[in-house]
Amino acid sequence: MLNRWSDWTAKALLAFAAGLAFLLSFLVVADVVGRTVFSAPVKGTPEIVSMSIVIICFLQASYAIRSGGMLSVDLVPDLLPPRARAALLAAASLLGVAFFAVIVYGGTEPLLHAWRSGEYEGEGALRIPSWPARLAVVLGAGLAALNYLLAAWGHARKIFRRNP
Numbered sequence: 001m002l003n004r005w006s007d008w009t010a011k012a013l014l015a016f017a018a019g020l021a022f023l024l025s026f027l028v029v030a031d032v033v034g035r036t037v038f039s040a041p042v043k044g045t046p047e048i049v050s051m052s053i054v055i056i057c058f059l060q061a062s063y064a065i066r067s068g069g070m071l072s073v074d075l076v077p078d079l080l081p082p083r084a085r086a087a088l089l090a091a092a093s094l095l096g097v098a099f100f101a102v103i104v105y106g107g108t109e110p111l112l113h114a115w116r117s118g119e120y121e122g123e124g125a126l127r128i129p130s131w132p133a134r135l136a137v138v139l140g141a142g143l144a145a146l147n148y149l150l151a152a153w154g155h156a157r158k159i160f161r162r163n164p
Contacts, residue, residue: 006147010063013143017059024052044126051121051133058140065096065147086158093152100145107138 027045035041064070077085111134113119120127
């Protein structure tokens with residue numbers, strides 16, 4: 001059941017991130033056209049783009065893990081027998097859990113501070129609250145850690161099967 005929920009959530013966040021990237025492309029085009037044709041860029045474009053890229057990356061992380069799309073080296077595991085390969089992949093997945101858990105731990109306090117203090121990014125005409133990007137980092141890293149944990153569990157089960 002947790003696998004199904006994680007799969008659905010990863011796909012939903014991927015769709016949201018893809019939609020955000022699609023909308024962001026229109027903003028960038030409007031900014032370039034406004035800058036070159038009318039000498040009037042869209043105000044706040046750099047701030048919106050920088051925040052959106054962080055959001056897009058972290059919301060797609062859980063899907064990349066679920067789909068096996070994270071960068072990996074296959075040479076060493078392919079040379080190992082099935083049980084040793086499963087043990088190595090389980091250990092690698094646990095390292096992924098640790099990495100993303102550290103991001104969650106390190107990002108929670110700045111998220112709470114940004115929420116409480118009303119922290120904003122940008123100066124002048126457009127100020128963007130920073131908590132949505134910080135929330136995406138914590139949420140995305142938490143889901144990534146969960147997906148690595150599920151992957152570690154799947155690899156660990158292969159170690160103890162009679163016919164791995």
